[in-house]
Amino acid sequence: MDSYVELFRASNSIEANAVKGMLEQQGILVRLLGEALGGAAGELPVDAQQIRLLVQRCHITKAQQIMVRYQQTMAPWQCVDCHEQNDGHFELCWNCGSEPVN
Ligand SMILES: [Zn+2]
Structure with a gap:
């Protein structure tokens, strides 16, 4: 049977959907629990949402x-232009928009 088990807790729906897409590319079905909270995102701080990712x-x-x-x-990576710390999933510096230099 396709019982689902918890893999990961995402701190927001953006992260949850990024991980979900990555797993689905590998042929793994993903269920998200808690995403319904996103409907109230305008009222809740983003950090208050926690989304559970379940896989078979x-x-x-x-x-x-x-x-x-x-x-x-x-x-995390550090911007060479403004020296701000960026989370690894940011493709551009959140502060100044520079690209990371690898
Ligand atoms: Zn920067």
Whole structure:
């Protein structure tokens, strides 16, 4: 049977959907729990939302390996222009819009 187990807790729906898309590219079905809270996003601070990602039990090992790689690529980076710290998922500096230099 397709019982679902919790893989990960995302702090917001943007992160949850990013992870979901990444897993689905690998052929892993994902369910999100808690996303309904997003309907009240205008009233709640984003941090108050927590979204649980569930995957099928038969996919949990593969999904966990993908998450390890994901969290490695999410390492924060520092902007060379303004020296602000950026979360790894930012493609551009949140402060000045510069691209990370690798
Ligand atoms: Zn910057």
